Amino acid sequence: MYSFHQGYQKVLGSDISGIPGMSNGIQNAKPMGELISLKGKTAIVTGGAMGMGLCTVNRLCEAGADVVIVDVADEYAEKALEYLSAQNYNVKYFKADLRDVKQIQAAVDFARKEFGKIDILVNNAAVWSHRTLEEITEDSWDEIVDVNLKACMFFTQAAAEVMEAQGTGGKIVNIASVAGLSADRQPLMFEYVASKSAVIALTKSLAKKMKSINVNINCVVPGGMITPGAINTVRSEAAQALKMPPCPVSDPDEVARVVYMLTTDISNFMQGAVVTVDGGDSVHVQ
Numbered sequence: 001m002y003s004f005h006q007g008y009q010k011v012l013g014s015d016i017s018g019i020p021g022m023s024n025g026i027q028n029a030k031p032m033g034e035l036i037s038l039k040g041k042t043a044i045v046t047g048g049a050m051g052m053g054l055c056t057v058n059r060l061c062e063a064g065a066d067v068v069i070v071d072v073a074d075e076y077a078e079k080a081l082e083y084l085s086a087q088n089y090n091v092k093y094f095k096a097d098l099r100d101v102k103q104i105q106a107a108v109d110f111a112r113k114e115f116g117k118i119d120i121l122v123n124n125a126a127v128w129s130h131r132t133l134e135e136i137t138e139d140s141w142d143e144i145v146d147v148n149l150k151a152c153m154f155f156t157q158a159a160a161e162v163m164e165a166q167g168t169g170g171k172i173v174n175i176a177s178v179a180g181l182s183a184d185r186q187p188l189m190f191e192y193v194a195s196k197s198a199v200i201a202l203t204k205s206l207a208k209k210m211k212s213i214n215v216n217i218n219c220v221v222p223g224g225m226i227t228p229g230a231i232n233t234v235r236s237e238a239a240q241a242l243k244m245p246p247c248p249v250s251d252p253d254e255v256a257r258v259v260y261m262l263t264t265d266i267s268n269f270m271q272g273a274v275v276t277v278d279g280g281d282s283v284h285v286q
Helices: 032-036 051-062 074-086 101-115 138-166 190-212 252-262
Strands: 042-046 066-071 091-095 120-123 170-175 215-222 274-277
Touching: 042 051, 042 101, 042 138, 051 066, 051 074, 051 120, 051 252, 066 074, 066 101, 074 091, 091 101, 101 138, 120 138, 138 170, 138 190, 138 215, 170 190, 170 252, 190 215, 190 274, 215 252, 252 274
Parallel strands: 042 066, 042 120, 066 091, 120 170, 170 215, 215 274
Antiparallel strands: none
């Protein structure tokens, strides 16, 4: 038999000999509708013109956010804006090469000018290729690491500065990959694996700093997805000759929903978390 403990009444919402400051009680819990709403929020999504990035933009807009898509894919961005505008979503597009820190800063300045503030940053933009070890060059390394890792660092730096100045906190979500967990089924993505492993580590290392300015930073680790980027992956002849083992492949919206959750108040008690959304691939579920 359990003995009655008056402290438990605090959890039920009755402040009688409870544990002050530990719980608001279920009667005072913030309604779920408020927790998941992004009304009045402004978000930046890099690589938001297609694929999982676009799915994320759609979910953030659906929850009420104003969104700036930062990308280089003009044609995809045009189609994305056409669709999103038809849903009466407030979305802007800023073209930027994320290998250039000055263009990253320009994108942040654009978002602040258009919407007056920045509450959410999703570092989603990425490039990858399939090459054998012998085919990797300094240029191929720099292209992938600069977009996937350097841009993540400097976009976070620029957005966090704005969030800190606003004094209202914010949410940053970095997108890594199961490849960053060394789940490279056929060793052909060395640069990508290195960059995405670093994104996971960077998220964790930034957590303490971000917490000090009331910004939650977390990381989502997707598995395989059906996206334009995946379909158009650059594969050398030598890489194509190697048979790639099958893996679970998801609709990118499956991942976008989790990214969206991390931009809401649901994630307020998450800091430096790494959330894997891969259909069980990383734990060998086929």
